[in-house]
Amino acid sequence: MAQLDTLLPTGSEITLRKPDDWHLHLRDGAMLAAVLPETARHFGRAIVMPNLVPPVVTAAQAAAYRDRIYAIWPQGAGFTPLMTLYLTEETDPEDVAHAHAAGIATAVKLYPAGATTNSASGVRDFAKVRPVLEKMAEIGMPLCVHGEVTDHSVDIFDREAVFIDKVLKPLRKKTPDLKVVMEHVTTQDAVDYVRDSKKNLAATITTHHLIINRNHILAGGIKPHYYCLPVAKREKHRVALVQAAVSGDPRFFLGTDSAPHTDANKLLPCGCAGVFSATNTISCLAEVFEAAGKLKALEAFAALNGPKFYGLKPNDETITLTKGDPISYPTRIETGDGPVTVFDPGFPLHWHVAV
Numbered sequence: 145m146a147q148l149d150t151l152l153p154t155g156s157e158i159t160l161r162k163p164d165d166w167h168l169h170l171r172d173g174a175m176l177a178a179v180l181p182e183t184a185r186h187f188g189r190a191i192v193m194p195n196l197v198p199p200v201v202t203a204a205q206a207a208a209y210r211d212r213i214y215a216i217w218p219q220g221a222g223f224t225p226l227m228t229l230y231l232t233e234e235t236d237p238e239d240v241a242h243a244h245a246a247g248i249a250t251a252v253k254l255y256p257a258g259a260t261t262n263s264a265s266g267v268r269d270f271a272k273v274r275p276v277l278e279k280m281a282e283i284g285m286p287l288c289v290h291g292e293v294t295d296h297s298v299d300i301f302d303r304e305a306v307f308i309d310k311v312l313k314p315l316r317k318k319t320p321d322l323k324v325v326m327e328h329v330t331t332q333d334a335v336d337y338v339r340d341s342k343k344n345l346a347a348t349i350t351t352h353h354l355i356i357n358r359n360h361i362l363a364g365g366i367k368p369h370y371y372c373l374p375v376a377k378r379e380k381h382r383v384a385l386v387q388a389a390v391s392g393d394p395r396f397f398l399g400t401d402s403a404p405h406t407d408a409n410k411l412l413p414c415g416c417a418g419v420f421s422a423t424n425t426i427s428c429l430a431e432v433f434e435a436a437g438k439l440k441a442l443e444a445f446a447a448l449n450g451p452k453f454y455g456l457k458p459n460d461e462t463i464t465l466t467k468g469d470p471i472s473y474p475t476r477i478e479t480g481d482g483p484v485t486v487f488d489p490g491f492p493l494h495w496h497v498a499v
């Protein structure tokens with residue numbers, strides 16, 4: 145994928161503010177213990193997704209989950225989890241406001257019911273969550289959205305684009321003061337929609353959607369480890385995502401959507417959706433940005449734009465990337481629940497990360 149004229153010589157170095165991950169799945173229990181260090185090693189903060197079983201719905205549940213995270217990676221040890229609440233039709237606006245005011249939760253997450261992994265408790269009737277959305281707009285708390293319709297009659301490759309027209313546009317029209325993050329965007333349509341918006345809308349882009357298109361999943365044999373939701377689209381969409389990511393436009397920032405599932409659960413006749421990329425994400429991103437001739441824009445994408453949208457300061461710490469011989473990283477990491485395969489970008493990674 146790299147164009148030779150954009151490649152930097154061995155020994156090149158770049159220092160950037162420590163990145164944040166604005167969309168991350170840490171899971172719980174043995175899986176949490178195994179995957180948390182993979183993120184905490186390189187990232188300052190992460191928006192932690194609430195789709196546990198059962199989901200993290202209330203302020204009390206988010207505080208308890210945060211405590212379980214701190215039990216593994218102690219508070220003050222360089223990584224801060226930013227918690228989210230899973231929006232249900234029963235969510236209490238006052239509990240959300242309390243979670244926000246008390247610094248327990250940073251955002252609320254909207255899963256259309258049935259859209260993705262562990263989303264059964266998500267929203268079916270958007271009228272029912274209107275009071276919560278109004279309260280969030282009032283207090284300036286962002287809504288993170290898994291933007292896919294779940295209607296079986298809609299082709300899986302069209303579900304993000306249809307969601308924008310059928311759900312997101314009306315929702316934002318009704319609540320224009322609500323800050324919305326379209327999570328893990330995968331289409332030119334989403335990039336255009338975000339670019340055309342005037343305010344209160346941003347998008348996260350994953351590492352893997354900058355690298356794979358749908359051929360990587362389906363051509364030459366099915367590759368379950370590249371299957372995630374929203375599913376990767378055509379090459380022209382991947383190119384649109386790269387252009388958005390390297391553009392420096394503050395409305396686009398990194399959310400890896402690193403989503404570990406054991407190999408046993410990925411390699412089933414009906415395998416789980418999710419790509420685990422925490423281990424090598426920064427090195428992957430450096431390759432993508434270097435190939436685009438935009439390595440300097442990595443800092444905005446991974447470390448500046450996200451905090452700006454969330455109204456937070458960038459991290460004080462820095463990381464330094466150095467180009468050298470290809471790095472080695474494990475093909476899979478061991479967890480108490482079984483092995484989890486690490487995202488394979490399909491090319492060698494030359495950027496070493498030092499924190």
Ligand SMILES: NC(=O)N[C@@H](CC(=O)O)C(=O)O
Pocket residue numbers: 169195260261262290371372373374401403404417418419
């Ligand atoms: N992205 C995925 O394919 N899976 C995520 C859920 C999600 O972010 O939609 C997961 O929790 O496994």
Ligand SMILES: [Zn+2]
Pocket residue numbers: 260290327328373374
């Ligand atoms: Zn999602």
Ligand SMILES: [Zn+2]
Pocket residue numbers: 167168169193401403
């Ligand atoms: Zn996710």
